[in-house]
Amino acid sequence: MDEGVFLEATNVSKHYGGVTALEDVDMGINRGEVHCLVGENGSGKSTLVKIITGVVRPESGARIEIEEEIYSSLKPIQSYEKGIQVVHQDLSMFPNLTIAENIGIGQYIEHGRLFVNWSDIKNRARKAFEQLDVEFALQTRLGDLSLADQQLVAICRALASDAKLLIMDEPTASLTQEEVHRLFEIIRGLKENGVTTLFISHRLEEVLEIGDRITVLRNGRKVDTLNKDEATKDDISYLMTGEEIEHEYNLEGYEENETLFKVENLTDGEHYKKVSFEVARGEVKGIIGPLGSGQTNLALSLFGLNSPEEGKIILDGEEVHLDSISKAMNLGIGYVPEDRLTQGVVLEQPTDNNLILTSLEQFTSSSTGLLKEDRQTEFVEEAVEEFDIKIGDPEDPAISLSGGNQQKVVVAKWVSIEPKLLIMNRPTHGIDIAAKGNIYDLISELAAKGMGIILISDEVDEVIENSHNTMVMKEGQIVDKIKSEELSSEELYNELTSSEVDIK
Amino acid sequence: MISKELLKRTEFYLLIVIVIISTVLTIITDQFLTFSNWFDLLRNNSFLGILALGELVVLISGGIDVSFTATATVAQYAMGIIISRYVGNLFLAFLIPGVIGIGLGSINALIIFFTGVPAVVVTIATLNVFNGLLQFTTGGKWIYNLPASFKNFAQIKIVEIPQPDGWPVGLSILVLFWVGAIILTWLILNRSTIGRKLYAMGGNDEAARRAGFSIFRLMLFAYCYMGFLAGIASVVQAQQNQVIQPNAIVGRELDVLAATVIGGASVFGGKGSVLGTVLGVLLLAIVRNGLILLGVSSYWHKVATGLIILVAVVVMALQRKFRSEAAA
Numbered sequence: 001m002d003e004g005v006f007l008e009a010t011n012v013s014k015h016y017g018g019v020t021a022l023e024d025v026d027m028g029i030n031r032g033e034v035h036c037l038v039g040e041n042g043s044g045k046s047t048l049v050k051i052i053t054g055v056v057r058p059e060s061g062a063r064i065e066i067e068e069e070i071y072s073s074l075k076p077i078q079s080y081e082k083g084i085q086v087v088h089q090d091l092s093m094f095p096n097l098t099i100a101e102n103i104g105i106g107q108y109i110e111h112g113r114l115f116v117n118w119s120d121i122k123n124r125a126r127k128a129f130e131q132l133d134v135e136f137a138l139q140t141r142l143g144d145l146s147l148a149d150q151q152l153v154a155i156c157r158a159l160a161s162d163a164k165l166l167i168m169d170e171p172t173a174s175l176t177q178e179e180v181h182r183l184f185e186i187i188r189g190l191k192e193n194g195v196t197t198l199f200i201s202h203r204l205e206e207v208l209e210i211g212d213r214i215t216v217l218r219n220g221r222k223v224d225t226l227n228k229d230e231a232t233k234d235d236i237s238y239l240m241t242g243e244e245i246e247h248e249y250n251l252e253g254y255e256e257n258e259t260l261f262k263v264e265n266l267t268d269g270e271h272y273k274k275v276s277f278e279v280a281r282g283e284v285k286g287i288i289g290p291l292g293s294g295q296t297n298l299a300l301s302l303f304g305l306n307s308p309e310e311g312k313i314i315l316d317g318e319e320v321h322l323d324s325i326s327k328a329m330n331l332g333i334g335y336v337p338e339d340r341l342t343q344g345v346v347l348e349q350p351t352d353n354n355l356i357l358t359s360l361e362q363f364t365s366s367s368t369g370l371l372k373e374d375r376q377t378e379f380v381e382e383a384v385e386e387f388d389i390k391i392g393d394p395e396d397p398a399i400s401l402s403g404g405n406q407q408k409v410v411v412a413k414w415v416s417i418e419p420k421l422l423i424m425n426r427p428t429h430g431i432d433i434a435a436k437g438n439i440y441d442l443i444s445e446l447a448a449k450g451m452g453i454i455l456i457s458d459e460v461d462e463v464i465e466n467s468h469n470t471m472v473m474k475e476g477q478i479v480d481k482i483k484s485e486e487l488s489s490e491e492l493y494n495e496l497t498s499s500e501v502d503i504k
Numbered sequence: 505m506i507s508k509e510l511l512k513r514t515e516f517y518l519l520i521v522i523v524i525i526s527t528v529l530t531i532i533t534d535q536f537l538t539f540s541n542w543f544d545l546l547r548n549n550s551f552l553g554i555l556a557l558g559e560l561v562v563l564i565s566g567g568i569d570v571s572f573t574a575t576a577t578v579a580q581y582a583m584g585i586i587i588s589r590y591v592g593n594l595f596l597a598f599l600i601p602g603v604i605g606i607g608l609g610s611i612n613a614l615i616i617f618f619t620g621v622p623a624v625v626v627t628i629a630t631l632n633v634f635n636g637l638l639q640f641t642t643g644g645k646w647i648y649n650l651p652a653s654f655k656n657f658a659q660i661k662i663v664e665i666p667q668p669d670g671w672p673v674g675l676s677i678l679v680l681f682w683v684g685a686i687i688l689t690w691l692i693l694n695r696s697t698i699g700r701k702l703y704a705m706g707g708n709d710e711a712a713r714r715a716g717f718s719i720f721r722l723m724l725f726a727y728c729y730m731g732f733l734a735g736i737a738s739v740v741q742a743q744q745n746q747v748i749q750p751n752a753i754v755g756r757e758l759d760v761l762a763a764t765v766i767g768g769a770s771v772f773g774g775k776g777s778v779l780g781t782v783l784g785v786l787l788l789a790i791v792r793n794g795l796i797l798l799g800v801s802s803y804w805h806k807v808a809t810g811l812i813i814l815v816a817v818v819v820m821a822l823q824r825k826f827r828s829e830a831a832a
């Protein structure tokens with residue numbers, strides 16, 4: 001492998017108005033290494049990537065050296081010609097086009113090209129498949145693939161454009177554990193072929209697993225670049241936040257015999273079968289399993305969508321038939337959906353309107369049917385304070401909030417109807433560490449007040465640290481139930497990744 | 505052998521529906537399956553067929569245009585005045601409306617791109633502005649005195665079939681303009697990089713921007729192409745009627761949109777094909793033709809058109825649903 005520096009950025013600064021995005025950042029990326037970039041939301045990671053890819057110009061004084069050529073700022077085309085390719089978090093692909101066309105689309109911007117050379121496009125795709133040792137049907141529509149496969153196609157596209165430096169922005173955010181492992185295999189394979197990777201992630205376990213070196217950003221400044229062997233998870237999270245992150249979220253105990261909610265032999269005939277469990281008052285029940293094991297369908301059944309075919313649901317000692325959301329809500333069941341962007345918040349609407357969506361009745365005058373604005377304002381102020389939601393003006397649209405704060409809005413919205421049972425489906429998906437901490441604190445507070453909580457997740461540590469009991473769900477069945485304190489990350493992880501489905 | 509790919513395609517189902525309806529009409533009427541009926545049907549629908557191809561390109565790009573009828577009217581009237589009063593040149597008769605169409609199309613594209621206002625709103629506004637200005641300046645006067653070369657052109661037949669009982673029936677040269685638009689649009693959409701970029705932009709405009717495509721140029725192309733075809737279609741319509749009426753075209757927007765959507769184009773962009781659009785136009789044409797042959801009151805034509813659109817979009821929505829469930 002050829003050693004040496006591929007890219008050396010020095011003295012990179014960028015301000016937006018009075019806000020510092022980057023301040024005097026230096027960073028070097030060696031040829032053939034996997035370099036990780038970590039930092040909380042707003043720490044400047046994406047600005048740095050945009051400067052490297054030429055989308056944003058740094059302030060004067062910056063010096064970016066790529067393979068012996070020196071720039072004070074890059075144009076996108078220069079970055080492209082230097083072999084810098086990005087796989088964006090949202091992939092930035094074309095779901096309506098075929099796999100081959102998505103990979104070969106770079107052909108269309110080649111100078112002066114008027115007509116498409118279809119056989120060249122297919123060849124580019126085949127070559128990329130070979131390099132990555134994957135195989136897809138060239139003519140399949142990209143949108144018909146799973147997200148993980150679409151990501152592989154995105155990597156193929158980068159390779160088809162002769163990527164020397166592959167920048168991956170939060171590539172694991174929507175992947176299951178198994179898919180993350182496949183991705184890591186791919187990245188290692190690329191490394192052997194001399195491709196350099198800049199890997200951006202929130203998940204420190206992953207960074208430590210895949211990275212050779214790790215650069216930490218905080219508030220737009222580079223804190224340090226660590227070698228893999230000299231870094232621990234706690235070190236990095238300390239560097240990222242400037243404070244020790246407590247990993248023990250002490251849940252209080254709960255009354256085991258005060259059963260709040262009970263499910264017996266629930267089967268929906270398609271996604272899950274024979275699911276039985278109980279949730280006591282004040283208990284947090286974790287459900288973990290590979291994505292698509294039926295957790296979401298189970299959650300939806302408990303929230304009045306997706307009616308089960310067989311089995312019983314018992315709430316407060318009475319059998320209930322949950323056939324609509326409004327019924328579930330009236331009975332005291334709340335649901336924080338897994339995809340806040342499409343199901344949780346109305347992005348264009350003001351934050352305050354989002355907060356009262358579930359509890360509109362409380363704020364509506366019974367005589368006129370109109371909204372009582374003063375009560376709304378009062379409630380919103382309380383919620384913002386209680387949940388520590390960082391907002392400017394409550395009238396700002398929800399889209400202006402960070403991911404973590406959006407998620408707090410979703411949770412606050414549901415807590416406001418004071419449910420007996422709150423189902424949270426991947427509540428910390430795609431939000432930063434500090435916001436995660438807030439959500440975890442909230443879970444333990446709500447449980448302490450006697451609320452039953454079902455926490456669905458695919459992150460091992462999250463479930464172990466934040467639930468009293470863990471259920472493992474695979475292929476639609478509960479395969480194991482364990483007390484969370486008795487679990488180690490490693491055990492649970494092994495149980496999840498083994499391909500067997502045997503019910504204990 | 506029917507492959508799975510074929511079963512997924514809107515065009516395949518459209519073709520089946522067209523064959524079934526045609527078979528039924530052939531059995532219950534004497535006139536449906538005759539050269540004279542089909543030649544008329546093709547000539548009378550060339551105008552809509554050309555417009556639908558323009559709309560297809562705009563829909564694929566992720567936009568929508570409802571102003572093209574006004575564009576066509578303006579282009580047609582300007583052409584009518586020039587060739588009836590100044591130069592009766594047939595070449596100019598096609599050139600002028602084409603250029604005017606491109607000009608008006610670029611106005612749409614500029615407003616949509618620089619204001620970010622949804623295309624449907626912008627083009628409803630320009631529809632009224634273009635049309636209103638024309639009605640005001642012309643006072644709604646018809647143009648009859650078209651030059652002889654213009655009149656004679658419409659009589660040219662490209663195919664003639666002798667009939668046992670006298671006059672031969674022929675296929676009008678006007679149909680060639682539709683055929684030409686079909687070939688040109690197909691080439692653009694399937695063989696040119698611009699066409700593929702339009703599909704890409706309609707599928708994900710942010711990704712298109714990141715891939716280095718010029719969104720502005722693509723938009724400009726789509727709306728100008730729509731305008732250009734509206735100009736050409738307006739000449740075909742004038743040839744067919746041999747008179748220029750400033751109120752004859754506006755009001756046909758929905759027929760064109762319907763044909764395109766029935767043909768499988770999505771109003772959300774990124775989807776649609778030339779074949780589907782042609783079949784969509786033919787389906788509407790055949791149904792209307794059948795109702796006339798059966799002597800059904802013309803009020804029912806609108807009901808029938810509406811029902812076809814409804815069925816088509818419901819079927820497509822169901823297809824999409826099954827597809828996403830299969831992928832999940």
